[in-house]
Amino acid sequence: MATQDDPPTKIAELLLAAFELPKWLVEPAVRSCRLFNTALDFIFYDVPTLRTALAAKDAPMQARGEKLPSRIIGFDALSDPEGSLLLIDATTAPYVHKYQSVEKFLESPYQETRDVDIATITGVGSSALGSAALAWDISVALEKPVLAIVPGYGVADVVLQGLGGWFAFGLHDFLSSKTLIQTGLATAAPETARIGRKLAASTPQEPTARGAPIFRYGSGSSDALHALLEHRVIPFRLLVGHSKGALQINNAIQSLPAERTRGLRVVTLGCPIGENVAGVDYHQYLGLFDALGQLNAWGHWPDHWPPTWHSTNPVLPPAMAAGKITSESARD
Secondary structure: OOEOOOOOOHHHHHHHHHHOOOHHHHHHHHHHHHHHHHHHHHHHOOHHHHHHHHHHHHHHHHHOOOOOOOOOOOHHHHHOOOOEEEEEOOOOOOOEEEEOOHHHHHHOOOHHHHHOOEEEEOOOOOOHHHHHHHHHHHHHHHOOOEEEEEOOOOHHHHHHHHOOOOOOHHHHHHHOHHHHHHHHHHHHOHHHHHOOOHHHHOOOOOEEEOOEEOOOOOOHHHHHHHHHHHHOOOOOOEEEEEOHHHHHHHHHHOOOOHHHHOOOEEEEEOOOOOOOOOOOEEEEEOOOOOHHHHHOOOOOOOOEOOOOOOOOOOOOOOOOOHHHHHHHHHHO
């Protein structure tokens, strides 16, 4: 559960209430930005293969007139600002399980939640669709389940994108910009700050300001991953981060006990990170034609320079083959 802050005085509440914006006004704006990022997911992730594969696997059920499992391709899901955990298994029906709480995932009695030892995080503002597409690619390649951490999307993310978040996520990560913006929002406008933050709020011991979650490790995704790495009985063995997702992985593993990172393998795609956590085996890939990734590298050197750009969608060559790269790293 989140750790609650001290309640403000009544006078402070009255003064701060002036900064609060109505939810009916803010949420549609955040949803529209999330939907815009979903459209970008078609550029950076192999969404066509995901949709084709799920349609093919659902076809026998559809032919028998059975109810199809719910998917993450509807408008509401694509524009939903709230983050989630998607357990993707390309080999076992129903192929996609959705969890909206880190705490409930940790307490889940189902064996599949305990066995999964691979986790992925996608880039700036990615939706459930892009996160699922990357995880599906890796699940197919390794023939194992993958946990996709879907980043929540709130007003702090909108502000960062307005400040050039796509082209300066390395700088914003260094300055902890999202933490500062989220903390300011939580203090001045907690109702607004709660939008898109349910996943972060569900992590154990998540700190709050006026009831709204604030970040310990730079973002909601980093907080969620840190909690999973710290509290799961069976630790993760492989983490894959694309673009800003690599930075979020780096933030999440920094302050973990040594026994939780020993033997951990981290694969970064399109954004190399500092190799500064003991016991972690890093495999880093940065495309020769990836100007966005090179802009945000901040002097960190990759292990491999494939002749690719920032995308992992094979429809837009020369793209990174995320599944193949991860498989090769696992064999190494």
